[in-house]
Amino acid sequence: MALKKKISKKAVKKSAPKKSNQLEDSLIELIKNTSAVLPDDVQKVILQALAREEKHTTAEYAMNIIKANIELAKKKSQPLCQDTGTVLFYVNHPVGLDQIEFTKWIHKAVVKSTKLGYLRQNSVDSLSGANSGTNIGPGHPSIHFHQHKKKNIEIRLMLKGGGCENVGAQYSLPYTPLDAGRDLDGVRKVILDAVLKAQGRGCGPGVLGVCIGGDRGAGYIESKEQLLRFLDDKNSNKDLAQLETEIVNTSNKLGIGPMGFGGKTTLLGCKIGVQNRLPASFFVSISYMCWAYRRQGIELGTNKQIKKWLY
Amino acid sequence: MKKLNYPFSHEQVKELKVGDMVLITGKLFTGRDAVHKRLHDGVKPPVNLQNQIIYHCGPVILQDKKTGKYQVTAAGPTTSIREEPYEADVMRDYGIVGVIGKGGMGPKTLKGCKDYGCVYFHAVGGAAQVLAEKINSVEAVHWLDLGSPEAIWELSVTDFPVVVTMDAHGNSLHADVQASSEAEFKKVL
Incomplete structure (x- = not known):
């Protein structure tokens, strides 16, 4: 909470000139x-995971480095991870916002943030391999x-690195294997299968966003939007709330652990949404x-300044 | 906690075992996809890699406009498995003592580690700031024509924290965890 206050103060100060x-x-x-x-909600579960690991193990070692990295990045105001990911x-x-105009401002801000080093040059032409250098x-x-x-107007932003994006998965039920x-x-089984297949390659311990249903495209979009939920919220659907808890508990029994080193925490959370x-x-995405x-x-x-931080 | 100090040797790394937490002090050479492909194609490396360590990393580097000096601002490991087709041959042909990366590597590299006395060190993925702090300076850069993230950066490091997850004796933590987690998975199905 203290952190949020500090940031908003800074933002207010900055807001005075150039309207x-x-x-x-x-x-x-x-x-x-x-x-x-x-x-804060993510930091909290990471600290809980650190406390859970046995002392003097590689799992505890990895969690300690993760903790130190979180503190250092905050102190230096530099990217936590060099892969600043897909910018989502x-x-x-409200009805009536000019989305074309708004998109232009987002592009401007992304270009500038890339120049300032808040984002890595991370956008590559899939055919030529050329990096645009601007994230556009x-x-x-x-x-x-x-x-x-x-x-x-509420703007949420997620930066999702390539390592974890690569271990995402989509299943079509029934899934015979x-x-x-x-x-x-069946949903439970394929989600656990995705956790098993990811091992430590998604830079775990991780959090799953899941969508049951939808078409293939909508399923993946919804699975990412589930990651916008607070980690400590409760699913309003009782069955899904139960499944979320069960996935986390069972995944942690698999013993994959931080970075795949083996250990008690494989997942920090699981959020599940549903579409027709x-x-x-x-599909399970x-x-x-x-x-x-x-x-x-x-x-x-009203003046487009930051009024409130949402997390 | 074990220490590995420069100059490195195959004898030193052969003593390391899976699960060892190691602090490396000395020199690292970054090398990722393009470097491995080029080495594998038989292009002579610009530096002698005998007894050196290759770090799978595409660092964020800033150059001071006045002095021309390079500074590393973020330097976490990248996923190593992409180098699986090349790494064992790089071990054989250039005499490196090990590699640092994340996510582990497969059976071909594990056999390479055994055959050529090398180890695979796992750095913590995402820990770009902690790892950049362990880099004292950039000593040189080679093959910059590959682009900054893909070039060979010669880095001087102190107490660079890693875990041995594949050793020179055929052991792989990744294979072990894969097997044990698969066994647990079968129980919860």
Whole structure:
């Protein structure tokens, strides 16, 4: 909480001059903080995981380095991880926002943040291999607009590194190799299979965002949006709430541990959402988020200054 | 906690075992995808890699405009498995004593470690700031034509923290954890 107050004070101070650049300034501040500071709910579970590991093990050693890295990045206001990941914006806005104009400001802020070193040059042409150097290109950054009935604008940002994105998975039920049927037990089996297959390669201990249902595209999008939830919230669907807890507990019994070194914490959390499906389809889409779970959000004030931090 | 100090030797690293937590002091050469491919293609390395360590890392480097000096601002490991087709041959052909990376490597590299007296060191993925702090200076850069993240950066390090996850005696923590977690998985199915 103390941290949030400090940041908002800084942002308010900065907001005084150049009115026209206020939105850009607020977005850059959001990017900088997302890249350098883990939100409180994530830090909390990491510290709990550290306390759980046995002393003098490689698992405890890894968690201690992770803890030190979180503190150092915050102190130096530098990227937690050199892979600043896919830049994912989620903008909730009232009816009538000019999304084209808003997108331009997001692009400007991303270019500037890249120049300032808050983001690595991370956007590569898939055919030529050329790096745009700006983090701008087809699909980059990824921006999701949602209209809402409220009057304010909320911008959430997630930076998701390549290592963890690579271990995401999508299953189509029934899934014969595991005898996983079209029910919650089948869902449970394939989620655990994804955790097993990831081993330590997703920079665990990680957090899963899961979507049951949807088409293939919508399933993955929803699985990432699940990662916008607070880690300590409770799923309003009782069955899903139970499944979330069960996935975390069972995954931690697998003993994969931090970095795959073996240990007590394999997962820090699991968030599951649901969408309708076609009678013929039953997808389970899983996004794995590394321990460097960089997500933050801001609510904009009337002058586009940062009114409130959302995490 | 064990220490590994420069100059490195195959005899030294052969004494290391899976699970050892090691602090490395001395010199590291970064090398990732493009470097491995080029070495594997038989291009002569710009430096003698005999008894050296290759670090799978694409660092973020800033150059001071006035002095021209390089500074490393973020330097965590990258996923090693992409070098699986090349690493054992690089061990054989260039005499390195080990590699540092993340995520572990496969059976070909494990056999390479055994055959050529090398180890695989695992650095903590994502710990870019802690690891950059252990780098004292950039001594030189080679093959900059590959682009900054892919170039060979010669780094001087102190107490660089790693864990041995594949040793020179055929042991792999990754293979062990894979097997034990698979066994547990079968129980919870």
